[in-house]
Amino acid sequence: MLDADTFSNKNVANYTNQNFIPFKINAESKSGMELFNQFKGTGYPFMIFIDSNNNEIERLYGYLPPEDFITKLENITKGVNTFSDLHGKYLLGDKSAETMFILANKALIRGDDSLSIVLYKSVIIHKNVSWDMFHQSKLGLGKIYLKSDQLDLKNYIDEFPESPLIKESVNTLLSYYQSKDMQSSEIKLYNNYLNKFIDDPWFLNQFSWRMAELELDLENAIQKINLALDIALEDKEKRAMMLDTKAKVFWKLKKNDDAIITINQSIELDPENSYYLNQKNKYLQSIN
Numbered sequence: 001m002l003d004a005d006t007f008s009n010k011n012v013a014n015y016t017n018q019n020f021i022p023f024k025i026n027a028e029s030k031s032g033m034e035l036f037n038q039f040k041g042t043g044y045p046f047m048i049f050i051d052s053n054n055n056e057i058e059r060l061y062g063y064l065p066p067e068d069f070i071t072k073l074e075n076i077t078k079g080v081n082t083f084s085d086l087h088g089k090y091l092l093g094d095k096s097a098e099t100m101f102i103l104a105n106k107a108l109i110r111g112d113d114s115l116s117i118v119l120y121k122s123v124i125i126h127k128n129v130s131w132d133m134f135h136q137s138k139l140g141l142g143k144i145y146l147k148s149d150q151l152d153l154k155n156y157i158d159e160f161p162e163s164p165l166i167k168e169s170v171n172t173l174l175s176y177y178q179s180k181d182m183q184s185s186e187i188k189l190y191n192n193y194l195n196k197f198i199d200d201p202w203f204l205n206q207f208s209w210r211m212a213e214l215e216l217d218l219e220n221a222i223q224k225i226n227l228a229l230d231i232a233l234e235d236k237e238k239r240a241m242m243l244d245t246k247a248k249v250f251w252k253l254k255k256n257d258d259a260i261i262t263i264n265q266s267i268e269l270d271p272e273n274s275y276y277l278n279q280k281n282k283y284l285q286s287i288n
Helices: 002-007 010-019 030-038 066-078 083-091 097-109 113-124 131-146 152-159 166-179 183-193 201-214 218-231 236-252 256-269 274-287
Strands: 046-050 056-061
Touching: 002 010, 002 066, 010 066, 056 066, 056 083, 056 097, 083 097, 097 113, 097 131, 113 131, 131 152, 131 166, 152 166, 166 183, 166 201, 183 201, 201 218, 201 236, 218 236, 236 256, 236 274, 256 274
Parallel strands: none
Antiparallel strands: 046 056
16 A cells, blocks of 8 residues: 555655655565564564665655645654654653653654653643543553563553543453463453444454354354444445355354355455455365
């Protein structure tokens, strides 16, 4: 999307060429992996801005539309709201909640967890902290502590069940439980939040897919994926993915004919998707 939409934009290209020396490197190549590790990258796409002395000025992750990307580039050339700018202000005595919060987020994506922890903790107890910054900081701390298997995020979820970030917090903890093979904790968390997120087709789809992987509670998984499909009536791509989930659950239930009928519906909605075709072949082979 960056290539097709942002980097190909004339204004982006002109501003970049006038103010930067751009390089695009395959992060999965040997040299790319070395650089990715050197700068403690945490995801893709990864854009890093370096001065002539090899000092990092700023980093960006993910997709940004052309207008937002140009704004970021302008801030970098002006030295405004970059990590260096905010860190300098902080060291000179700017302890406002906003400065510390933005700096904490930037430190987090740089892999500087120790600085992020100090800043997030300061934001949480700041007299002028906004409701949004408070919860973002709580979530940020929770994500950091999970790296050392500290379940502060669970405490946050229990303490603030109406948090505006409750869904992201729950999904983060679910991913952690899955990575640590803490199956009973994972299933308990799903069950605690299925009713709360009953109107979220993606959460229902995620639950059904995971139950199919674990081969547990499959009848409930069918019920939930049917609910998800009812919600996502108009979106063909989403329906194709959810029908794929339903087909997998059917297959795990040994209902191979139903699995084939359902995956055929995914193929009808997205006929060029090779994954769905491969799934159909797998289900057909299980009959034979």
